[in-house]
Amino acid sequence: MGATTIRxxxxxxxxxxALRSRNGASFALVSALPDPRFRICxxxxxxxxxxxxxxxxxxLPPGADARAAIGFTRYLVSIAHLQDVHFLWRPFLRDPNDxxxxxxxxxxxxxxxxxxxxRDFARAAxxxxxxxxxxxxxxxxxxx
Numbered sequence: 001m002g003a004t005t006i007r008x009x010x011x012x013x014x015x016x017x018a019l020r021s022r023n024g025a026s027f028a029l030v031s032a033l034p035d036p037r038f039r040i041c042x043x044x045x046x047x048x049x050x051x052x053x054x055x056x057x058x059x060l061p062p063g064a065d066a067r068a069a070i071g072f073t074r075y076l077v078s079i080a081h082l083q084d085v086h087f088l089w090r091p092f093l094r095d096p097n098d099x100x101x102x103x104x105x106x107x108x109x110x111x112x113x114x115x116x117x118x119r120d121f122a123r124a125a126x127x128x129x130x131x132x133x134x135x136x137x138x139x140x141x142x143x144x
Contacts, residue, residue, distance in 0.1 A: 004144070006038040007081065009046070009105040011115035012053050012097075014134055015076075019054060019061050019069070025134035029114065034079045037141050041108035042080040045100045047073065083108040093123055105129045112137060 010030075017026035033040070042050075051073045053059060055066040085107045093099050098117070102124050105113050113121055113131045121131035132140065 007110035008112045013116045043104040
């Protein structure tokens with residue numbers, strides 16, 4: 001990882017959006033992986049959520065099955081910075097699933113969470129973590 005590589009945590013909703021549609025910023029962002037400008041950070045609990053949510057039938061793209069989603073999450077693990085989380089900030093945000101995303105970001109030194117629910121992460125700024133939509137994060141990458 002280079003000195004200018006940004007560490008980010010991807011909220012599960014970004015991955016669901018990327019799988020459901022080839023249009024939009026979520027798909028563009030995930031399709032860019034691996035990208036030398038940024039590296040995704042991942043904890044065991046966040047990985048478990050990714051796998052549970054992405055294998056739900058309503059989240060699978062047409063014609064795909066749970067095995068394809070598991071393969072996708074395993075690929076993401078293979079390129080991610082795997083982070084142990086030795087402390088919990090809970091409850092810090094309104095949703096405990098959001099807390100797990102924030103904990104991964106803080107523990108890994110990621111200063112960005114990419115999510116479609118930016119407002120849900122408003123308090124994260126007090127810990128030095130900014131929430132951005134996939135489109136906002138892609139704009140950040142273009143400015144680099």
